[in-house]
Amino acid sequence: MSPTRVRDLVxxxxxxxxxxxxxxxxFYGSVPPISAFAGASLFPVAGVLVVxxxxxxxxxxxxxxxPGPGQLHxxxxxxxVALAKAAALVGAGAAGVWAGLLIHLLxxxxxxxAASEDTPGALVGLVAGIVAAAAALWLEHCCRTPDDGADEPAH
Structure with a gap:
């Protein structure tokens, strides 16, 4: 399995x-109001990825x-690693969605x-998506064995 490339996420x-x-x-006129909590949903995911x-x-x-007791299987x-790869895609996609909405709202x-009231929630969502993607990339990096240093770096 190859490392997730940042260019693919971009x-x-x-x-x-x-x-x-x-x-x-x-369709912005038919979208319900966006609260800051809507965008913040990826922050707990990022926290779990860091832990x-x-x-x-x-x-x-x-x-x-x-496989023994007290060891990580x-x-x-x-x-x-699979979780990290999936979470990186979700974070990048979410960041893109919130950024696209911000481009329309600003x-x-x-x-x-309504646009001025929705902007803070979209900003929180953008930051949460970026943080989740970064945490996922970090988790993927943490899963590399010390012998994996010769592999292609993520770019």
Missing amino acids: ALAAFAVVATWILASS VGLLVRSRLRTRRIG PITVARA PLRSSVR
């Missing part, structure tokens, strides 16, 4: 920006990986009250 986010901007331009990353990293550093590490803020 491409996904760019696609989501364009698609969301087109949809928001057409799992710390756990895996500490076990790898002390070489406590294996290798399949669990593989599952953490010019309308002075003339449309």
Whole structure:
């Protein structure tokens, strides 16, 4: 399995920006109000990813990986990598969606009250998506064994 490439995440986010901007331009009037809590939903996910990353990293550093008691099973590490890859895609996609919505909202803020009220929630969502993607990339990095240093770096 190859490392997640940042350029792939940027491409996904760019696609989501364009698609969301087109949809928001057409259907913004029928969208319910956006609260800050709507955008913040990825912050707990990012927290879980960081905790799992710390756990895996500490076990790898002390070489406590294996099937025995008190060790982290290798399949669990593989599952953490799969989680990290999926979460990176979700974070990048979410960041793109919120950025596309912001691109639509920012010019309308002075003339449309709903746009000015929805902007903080969209900003929180953008930040949460970026944080989740970054935490996922970090978890993926933490799952690498010390011998993996020769692999292609993420770019």
